[in-house]
Amino acid sequence: MSIVPKKQHLLQACLAITIIATPAASTSPPTPQPQPLPPPIGEPVTIPGPEGPLAGSYVDAGKGAPVAIIIPGSGPTDRNGNSPMGVKANSYALLAQALQSNGVSTLRIDKRGMFGSKAALSNANAVTMSDYSHDVRGWMKWAQQKTGASCTWLIGHSEGGLVALWSSGGNMGRPRSGCGLVLLATPGRPLGIILREQLAANPANAPLLGAANGAISALEAGETVDIATLPPALASLFNPEVQPFLRDLMRFDPAEPLRYRRDPVMVVSGGRDLQVTAKDRDAFAANRSVLAGMPQRCIVTFEAMNHILKDVPADDRAANLASYANPALPLTPDLAPTVAQFIKTNGSRMGDECQR
Structure with a gap:
């Protein structure tokens, strides 16, 4: 391209x-031929948007389970992790299923102006980070009202990780809200x-x-x-x-705000990510909390995982790219259990689990 x-x-x-x-x-x-997608999962839900409804899908893990919002990555990426640009990995839907099995409820969302949220904005390009963060905070309120949870976790993938940081106060000194963050394959540098x-x-x-x-x-x-x-x-x-x-x-340095955050943050990177590199992971690792008594950030690397959260062969770019169009390929096996453990322990120290 x-x-x-x-x-x-x-x-x-x-x-x-x-x-x-x-x-x-x-x-x-060449772009691999996408395989058919499985049926969608979750309860369809909406909240008011700027011009029309914002849409998402809720997957319930049971009474008392923590709840997390999965924020999609860059460009035209839908709530399931798929894109009309040939990405049919279904990563977010697979993640929601796996987290449900591990005791975490999830809400997957479509960005304003796209897919189920198309009516929310006539021009999907006419957005700012503040617009996206406003929508996320609306979804946080919905999730807490739906579940009775005292707070909501944010799981952001790629650009979605930047939106998660911005939405939870990681920019310009805005007030923080939410339980904590899980940043999946998120850029750590400007x-x-x-x-x-x-x-x-x-x-x-x-x-x-x-x-x-x-x-x-x-x-x-x-x-x-x-x-x-x-x-x-x-x-x-x-x-x-x-x-x-x-x-x-x-003007946003994603890693710098971690120095002053009081909430739990897990940074998850893939050793075979073609898009977000070890330099980004290391930028997050270098900006650990300077606040007295705060735990160090949890940095987890799955060596075989690529950008769409699936294991691929080493040094095989073609196979890596082909995985983007393969919804049948499973998620990296330990990803969901590791994320769920972090969430359910409220981000407390996980020993070796935080040092993969």
């Missing part, structure tokens, strides 16, 4: 597409750093780097980028409609 489609955020470009060269220069393998790295990693992008880096610097400074001044290959990457959202992310 070389061009970011409409309604795809730049974070999706940065995390899911590692080159932006022209199609002729692209060496990405978006500008990651995007520059990924652009530079492919030699085919060399002719575009000057313009691309200039656009990134402008967005980091809070400026608007005129795409008419950019090479055509960059125009959709810096889509004007998503620039407000992008400016939010450019």
